[in-house]
Amino acid sequence: MQSGSWTCEKRSNLKDESIPIESEGVPESGSAVLSIAVLGALGDLSTKLIFPALFNLYRQGFLQSSEVYIFGYGKDDVSDKEFRDHIYKYLIPDKAPSSEPPTADESKFLQLVKYIYGSNDEEKGFWLLDKVIAEHEVSKNRVGGSSRRLFYLALPPSVYPSACKMIRHYCMNKSNHGGWTRIVVEKPFGRDLDSSEKLSAQIGELFDESQIYRIDHFLGKELVQNLLVLRFANRFFLPLWNRDNIDNVQIVFREDFGIEGRGAYFDENGIIRDVIQNHLMQIFCLVAMEEPVSLNPEHVRDKKVKVLQAVLPIEDKDVVLGQYKGYTDELTVPDQSNTPTFASMILRIHNERWEGVPFILKAGKGLNSSKAEIRIQFKDVPSDIYKSSKVGRNEFVIRLQPSESIYMKLTVKQPGLEISTMQSELNLTFAERYQGVVIPDAYERLILDIIRGDQQHFVRTDELKAAWEIFTPLLHRIDNGKMKPILYEYGSRGPKEADELLEKAGYVQTHGYVWIPPSF
Incomplete structure (x- = not known):
């Protein structure tokens, strides 16, 4: 610690108007x-x-x-x-x-x-x-x-x-x-709508919105930043991205380990506050939002808020909660904890593009694999002369981590003399296609955006409010003990009821097909 005397004039009004809140957009220069x-x-x-x-x-x-x-x-x-x-x-x-x-x-x-x-x-x-x-x-x-x-x-x-x-x-x-x-x-930006609003008000009294950067590192991931490019820079996606062609959408975050000594933090928050309300909802917005007028950060964030405001209230019948066996044996976790370590839920959007399309958000710890991905499943082919639905539906999959990849599952003819169908894929695996290219860490991207003053990949106050409005009623029912998690085996897929919910939402499992990242 540096030594030296300290003197300072105390002031009672911490938002001293003699210190102006500077406007953003000052040109960056070499002399800054x-x-x-x-x-x-x-x-x-x-x-x-x-x-x-x-x-x-x-x-x-x-x-x-x-x-x-x-x-x-x-x-x-x-x-x-x-x-x-x-x-x-x-x-x-x-x-x-x-x-x-x-x-x-x-x-x-x-x-x-x-x-x-x-x-x-x-x-x-x-x-x-x-x-x-x-x-x-x-x-x-x-x-x-x-x-x-x-x-x-x-x-x-x-x-x-x-x-x-x-x-x-x-x-x-x-x-x-x-x-x-x-x-x-x-994050976390509060525990529910009231606490989030209070925190936003306290910070908002001191700083303009243009000075506040609420960081969610998922928005800095390579393939999350690719989402808007994929959606709005590729002609063949534009007519398909709607309820006429898409049957259901899954956004999944899985970890094959538990809370790893974070008992006090995790038990206070749970998997919904820790992952779904922020990380997965940010991805949800990018998948479901309408095309912005431009890439101006405010134009993009306006569209994210609009889709959040169109989400219908979450019903209990559309939610499965789980807790892995042994969770309450973790240090600092109460023996009777009701905190979910797994949650799967269906969100429904009430607008012209997505009416009737279930969005399944699923996150869990202590599962049989670790991955984060977006899985968009298309409807069956009408007048299916090849009976291709027997081998599975078309899917567009964006693997966020690990092994960053984009691939499309589609039906093709099996090699040979017979006319029979199978599922294969068109695949873009980043490590194979871009050998020698280092994918930047999410924090690198986002810190650079902050320095440049680009708020596109940061959470705005009204966006935060809209997300909490969706989840607060559900979280309060869980906190009050009105909804209980189902115990599941550590290292499993999670509660079997989650697979039943997925089937109820219309997802058709492809049996016998496994995507294997290319080796090189």
């Missing part, structure tokens, strides 16, 4: 100094995801050492060297521990990192953070340059209001030459 402050800098999110993402942006040339400085802010009193040594171990994910000295790139990056000790709700630490950021801006800035300040809140949501007050009061951009201040907040 960038300061990135990561709050909660010693936590797992920061050390394992945010700092590696910043390092990758640096070594790819997106962060210029002549303009950027990175500040770790936390409540542990460690030196700059101790902090740099700590994050060095994680700069390259999956890198084996080594006693080797840092590479040239790693060394240069680490020299751009400084640690500030302070609490998330006390003036002293934020006064000091502002002081060292200002010193950096003065030392780096050229005449006429602007200053950019990015605050990443890698903190529990309960701390957001107090940390935002401190930032708003002490750490705003003060450049006379333009620039901006932006804050980044992570």
Whole structure:
């Protein structure tokens, strides 16, 4: 910790009108100094995801050492060297521990990192953070340059209001030459509609919507970002993407492991709050939304909100909840916990494009595989002279993780003298097609979007409200014990009732067909 006396004038009104909220859209320039402050800098999110993402942006040339400085802010009193040594171990994910000295790139990056000790709700630490950021801006800035300040809140949501007050009061951009201040907040954004609205109001009193970036890392994944391109840049999808041709849509997130020591967090939230209400609903929006007027972030987000507002209330008969056996044996999980580790549900959209098409959202832990995918199943072929429905329906599948792929299941003639049909696929496996191309991490993309001021892949306040309006009644019924999860075996497909729900929704299972990613 840096030594030195601390003096500061206290003010009762933290939204001091003498500190203007700057407008966005200030042109980026080579003379714009960038300061990135990561709050909660010693936590797992920061050390394992945010700092590696910043390092990758640096070594790819997106962060210029002549303009950027990175500040770790936390409540542990460690030196700059101790902090740099700590994050060095994680700069390259999956890198084996080594006693080797840092590479040239790693060394240069680490020299751009400084640690500030302070609490998330006390003036002293934020006064000091502002002081060292200002010193950096003065030392780096050229005449006429602007200053950019990015605050990443890698903190529990309960701390957001107090940390935002401190930032708003002490750490705003003060450049006379333009620039901006932006804050980044992570999910969960509340527990239900009321808590989300309260949190949004508290932050909204301090910052404009244009300054707030609610990050959902699923929106940074390669194939999630491909969705709008696939839908609106390919002629043959445009006439098919509707209720006349599509029978049902599945959006699936599966993990073959349990809560892994996150008992207190997970039991407070459950699989719906942790995965479905945010990650899967973001994908749902991109699959179901209408075409925006342009790629302007507000045009895209307007269409996402519109489709959320068309979702009908979720009925209990369209929901299956599960809890893997042994969940209540986990540390910090109550013996009588009603928290679901698995949920499958049907969403229905009341609009012209999707009326009658069930969207099945399914997520679970402790299952027999790990994957995230979108599976769009088309209706049977009318007047099916080849009886192709016996071998399965056409499907369009987007595998988000692992083995990022896009493939179409279709009926073809079996090789040979007989006229018989089978299912095969047209396949685009990214690792095979784009050999040597490194797919960026989701956090890299999203942090770069924040620096550029592109909010397309971030959650807007009204979008957040619309999503919570869909799920809050269901979550309250679960929280009040009116709906109970079904026990299922760890390492299984989940409750058998989930497969029955899938069948009820109209999904036709293809028996005997297994998609195998190409080997190369």
